[in-house]
Amino acid sequence: xxxxxxAGVARGRPRSExxxxxxxxxAADLLVTGGTDAVTMEAIAARAQVSKATVYxxxxxxxxxxxxxxxxxAKDTLDVAPEASLEEALTTLVGALTRIFRDTESGPLMAxxxxxxxxxxxxxxxxxxxxxxxxxxxxxxxLRDGVDRxxxxxxxxxxxxxxxxxxxxxxxxxxxxxxxxxxxxxxxxRQLLAGLRNRDPQRTGACPPRxxx
Amino acid sequence: xxxxxxAGVARGRPRSExxxxxxxxxAADLLVTGGTDAVTMEAIAARAQVSKATVYxxxxxxxxxxxxxxxxxAKDTLDVAPEASLEEALTTLVGALTRIFRDTESGPLMAxxxxxxxxxxxxxxxxxxxxxxxxxxxxxxxLRDGVDRxxxxxxxxxxxxxxxxxxxxxxxxxxxxxxxxxxxxxxxxRQLLAGLRNRDPQRTGACPPRxxx
Amino acid sequence: xxxxxxAGVARGRPRSExxxxxxxxxAADLLVTGGTDAVTMEAIAARAQVSKATVYxxxxxxxxxxxxxxxxxAKDTLDVAPEASLEEALTTLVGALTRIFRDTESGPLMAxxxxxxxxxxxxxxxxxxxxxxxxxxxxxxxLRDGVDRxxxxxxxxxxxxxxxxxxxxxxxxxxxxxxxxxxxxxxxxRQLLAGLRNRDPQRTGACPPRxxx
Amino acid sequence: xxxxxxAGVARGRPRSExxxxxxxxxAADLLVTGGTDAVTMEAIAARAQVSKATVYxxxxxxxxxxxxxxxxxAKDTLDVAPEASLEEALTTLVGALTRIFRDTESGPLMAxxxxxxxxxxxxxxxxxxxxxxxxxxxxxxxLRDGVDRxxxxxxxxxxxxxxxxxxxxxxxxxxxxxxxxxxxxxxxxRQLLAGLRNRDPQRTGACPPRxxx
DNA sequence: TCTTAAACGAGACGGTACGTCTAGTCTTCTA
DNA sequence: TAGAAGACTAGACGTACCGTCTCGTTTAAGA
Numbered sequence: 001x002x003x004x005x006x007a008g009v010a011r012g013r014p015r016s017e018x019x020x021x022x023x024x025x026x027a028a029d030l031l032v033t034g035g036t037d038a039v040t041m042e043a044i045a046a047r048a049q050v051s052k053a054t055v056y057x058x059x060x061x062x063x064x065x066x067x068x069x070x071x072x073x074a075k076d077t078l079d080v081a082p083e084a085s086l087e088e089a090l091t092t093l094v095g096a097l098t099r100i101f102r103d104t105e106s107g108p109l110m111a112x113x114x115x116x117x118x119x120x121x122x123x124x125x126x127x128x129x130x131x132x133x134x135x136x137x138x139x140x141x142x143l144r145d146g147v148d149r150x151x152x153x154x155x156x157x158x159x160x161x162x163x164x165x166x167x168x169x170x171x172x173x174x175x176x177x178x179x180x181x182x183x184x185x186x187x188x189x190r191q192l193l194a195g196l197r198n199r200d201p202q203r204t205g206a207c208p209p210r211x212x213x
Numbered sequence: 214x215x216x217x218x219x220a221g222v223a224r225g226r227p228r229s230e231x232x233x234x235x236x237x238x239x240a241a242d243l244l245v246t247g248g249t250d251a252v253t254m255e256a257i258a259a260r261a262q263v264s265k266a267t268v269y270x271x272x273x274x275x276x277x278x279x280x281x282x283x284x285x286x287a288k289d290t291l292d293v294a295p296e297a298s299l300e301e302a303l304t305t306l307v308g309a310l311t312r313i314f315r316d317t318e319s320g321p322l323m324a325x326x327x328x329x330x331x332x333x334x335x336x337x338x339x340x341x342x343x344x345x346x347x348x349x350x351x352x353x354x355x356l357r358d359g360v361d362r363x364x365x366x367x368x369x370x371x372x373x374x375x376x377x378x379x380x381x382x383x384x385x386x387x388x389x390x391x392x393x394x395x396x397x398x399x400x401x402x403r404q405l406l407a408g409l410r411n412r413d414p415q416r417t418g419a420c421p422p423r424x425x426x
Numbered sequence: 427x428x429x430x431x432x433a434g435v436a437r438g439r440p441r442s443e444x445x446x447x448x449x450x451x452x453a454a455d456l457l458v459t460g461g462t463d464a465v466t467m468e469a470i471a472a473r474a475q476v477s478k479a480t481v482y483x484x485x486x487x488x489x490x491x492x493x494x495x496x497x498x499x500a501k502d503t504l505d506v507a508p509e510a511s512l513e514e515a516l517t518t519l520v521g522a523l524t525r526i527f528r529d530t531e532s533g534p535l536m537a538x539x540x541x542x543x544x545x546x547x548x549x550x551x552x553x554x555x556x557x558x559x560x561x562x563x564x565x566x567x568x569l570r571d572g573v574d575r576x577x578x579x580x581x582x583x584x585x586x587x588x589x590x591x592x593x594x595x596x597x598x599x600x601x602x603x604x605x606x607x608x609x610x611x612x613x614x615x616r617q618l619l620a621g622l623r624n625r626d627p628q629r630t631g632a633c634p635p636r637x638x639x
Numbered sequence: 640x641x642x643x644x645x646a647g648v649a650r651g652r653p654r655s656e657x658x659x660x661x662x663x664x665x666a667a668d669l670l671v672t673g674g675t676d677a678v679t680m681e682a683i684a685a686r687a688q689v690s691k692a693t694v695y696x697x698x699x700x701x702x703x704x705x706x707x708x709x710x711x712x713a714k715d716t717l718d719v720a721p722e723a724s725l726e727e728a729l730t731t732l733v734g735a736l737t738r739i740f741r742d743t744e745s746g747p748l749m750a751x752x753x754x755x756x757x758x759x760x761x762x763x764x765x766x767x768x769x770x771x772x773x774x775x776x777x778x779x780x781x782l783r784d785g786v787d788r789x790x791x792x793x794x795x796x797x798x799x800x801x802x803x804x805x806x807x808x809x810x811x812x813x814x815x816x817x818x819x820x821x822x823x824x825x826x827x828x829r830q831l832l833a834g835l836r837n838r839d840p841q842r843t844g845a846c847p848p849r850x851x852x
Numbered sequence: 853t854c855t856t857a858a859a860c861g862a863g864a865c866g867g868t869a870c871g872t873c874t875a876g877t878c879t880t881c882t883a
Numbered sequence: 884t885a886g887a888a889g890a891c892t893a894g895a896c897g898t899a900c901c902g903t904c905t906c907g908t909t910t911a912a913g914a
Contacts, residue, residue, distance in 0.1 A: 118387070164401060167377075225911075554815070590807055622834070650862045654864065
């Protein structure tokens with residue numbers, strides 16, 4: 001009936017939750033065991049014991065499957081202990097990201113998604129809005145609060161600072177030139193907040209001048 | 214003959230330089246105009262007016278074509294003025310990278326290569342060894358020199374610091390969440406060297422304490 | 427309950443006559459307007475405003491729908507006027523067939539059914555027993571009566587003769603090499619009964635000899 | 640070179656004769672062993688050890704494969720012995736058709752082609768022009784010659800007569816209501832030429848009157 | 853000048869995955 | 884219990900690109 005439709009009453013056979021999770025699991029498994037090239041719609045359907053038509057019905061492309069597979073897994077915390085210092089809070093955020101990229105399927109999934117985002121603007125947008133932005137927002141707010149309290153210098157470029165905390169993690173995930181070590185998060189936060197410049201050279205006391213080379 | 218072969222003397226028709234450059238140009242053009250998906254071996258050969266066999270003869274995969282296409286274009290300078298300060302030198306390096314990614318075909322090419330590197334370990338290695346490592350080496354040396362002359366603090370994690378300078382550029386190139394602006398390089402260098410922490414809050418003198426939140 | 431079932435009393439919702447005729451009409455309409463390929467179970471159900479399950483519940487395949495659709499339409503007469511001559515009677519039978527194939531939906535339906543019969547033995551059997559055989563039986567009886575009364579030669583192969591009357595109609599329907607013209611039936615009957623051989627060459631009188639070539 | 644192209648000089652790898660015949664054989668084999676439904680492009684390619692792309696390159700549809708498969712096999716003779724009588728000549732033609740339909744793969748192939756012709760006008764045309772018409776032409780000419788020499792009556796409808804000879808064969812092939820027996824051809828020719836009407840009933844002399852029923 | 857051998861263009865080939873379509877079946881709610 | 888809605892499995896469709904192959908055709912160095 002029309003009323004039924006308008007009321008959102010389900011008509012017909014309901015969507016199979018089993019199929020949905022099987023697809024998401026299959027995609028992640030294939031990626032981890034066989035690499036990007038192994039994750040074809042054909043292979044996903046076969047491993048999930050699901051017909052290709054069902055996959056295409058709910059996800060328009062392999063990239064969208066990966067996206068949902070990633071989001072169904074990657075649940076890092078955005079909660080920061082209220083009593084934590086700024087340094088502690090930022091370290092928690094960056095450390096959580098580092099660990100899920102290094103220790104879970106989310107790492108390969110994110111790497112693959114960034115690759116897919118180069119070919120599909122919708123994926124890039126979804127990644128930005130649903131993953132990056134919320135995390136950047138939390139970090140940005142912490143930094144802005146620091147500026148407001150005068151804990152941080154007033155000319156801080158918050159966006160750039162956030163990139164200096166998070167980008168190295170993605171960079172190492174994607175290129176692998178350096179490991180995602182346990183200390184990385186603390187190091188990134190410490191070096192950004194305190195800076196690299198030596199303010200107490202040879203025990204001269206006082207705050208350090210900008211020493212030209 | 215055997216002697217000729219042993220002597221490395223070229224026998225037969227020499228490799229066509231025209232074909233080589235046509236292929237590299239075709240790959241870059243296709244990428245810029247049509248996106249990653251448009252760059253197929255088939256399309257490269259067609260646009261370059263070259264047979265597929267010739268492309269496969271010299272490059273084992275599309276990724277290798279992109280790699281050489283990138284390297285034949287991206288010639289940013291690694292030279293730093295000897296009289297420049299540390300901050301100036303680093304800003305020059307990061308700024309050069311930002312500009313070639315933003316203003317030339319090298320940006321899309323690098324983005325595509327990072328994507329391809331997720332599926333092809335050889336590409337990842339080549340990118341690392343032939344592109345990233347030389348640039349990281351120069352920046353690392355500058356930072357280590359700073360530590361040696363006590364301009365920088367002794368517990369500096371050079372590798373992490375280098376990432377805090379370069380990774381944001383790649384991150385923005387790949388995800389596009391923030392622009393590759395003119396000021397970015399200077400900001401990244403400044404914030405990393407001086408840090409974000411306010412050392413002179415309301416003229417209270419002395420170095421600032423770690424203010425708990 | 428069981429008693430009711432045994433008693434043949436209908437339980438539950440009775441079958442929808444509307445659905446039945448809508449399906450048969452849809453099948454015929456689709457065939458005439460779009461050709462064989464347009465007649466899919468999907469399309470039939472959609473046009474008939476009926477669910478696919480309902481179609482499958484009552485007809486095991488598209489071929490069976492076509493079969494019933496054909497039989498619900500093709501009602502040519504098998505009655506022959508008792509006072510008619512043999513030639514008139516046969517002409518009536520063949521003419522009726524020609525006209526319903528040429529002027530009604532039964533033509534395309536029969537053509538489609540013959541095609542479907544190549545893939546489905548059940549359809550072939552049904553076509554034979556329910557359509558061909560009754561018509562052949564009537565014509566055969568007329569011919570056999572003719573033999574019995576010595577109007578026809580005693581060595582008549584009735585089955586072959588019936589084919590020589592009817593087969594040309596199906597042949598033209600299926601291949602279209604010649605039209606199903608108004609005169610066709612009369613011509614077929616006349617030529618078969620009287621033969622093509624000239625029995626009165628050059629007015630020599632008497633019955634004609636078999637002139638060798 | 641242009642001259643080469645214009646001259647029809649073969650460029651590139653030449654077409655594989657092996658692939659061509661393998662496809663035609665596979666199509667015929669599948670049809671005979673598994674029926675119409677077994678003959679899919681997929682199955683043809685698989686059995687012929689040929690890629691689907693190759694099949695589609697040379698044949699636009701399954702129907703065209705069947706068509707060529709049929710023509711590569713069905714080589715019945717159209718030659719008639721010059722000294723043969725009209726009756727002998729026609730019997731030869733019809734008999735040859737009957738035998739290749741009954742005893743070779745050409746029977747199932749033709750049946751399938753007639754079915755396919757219902758959905759594809761191009762197939763119908765090809766069947767008509769390349770198969771039916773040449774055979775009908777020969778028979779028609781024999782009949783017309785007979786009329787010219789007054790062996791046959793002058794009001795003979797040649798087209799209808801040809802159908803009365805050939806159509807029964809196709810009809811039995813397609814519907815199977817009667818067998819394609821050895822005697823069929825002779826019977827069809829005899830009955831058509833001499834007619835069914837008894838001209839010498841009970842030795843009454845003279846040609847028989849039209850006996851009303 | 854003539855041979856020779858590698859590079860080249862064209863394009864057919866066997867594969868594989870694509871994204872779509874239809875066949876049938878199954879599950880839920882409604883009439 | 885029939886029917887409508889619609890999700891499901893299965894598998895063929897026709898296309899595109901892959902990477903390989905087989906031709907005939909340059910092109911220059913060496914004989």
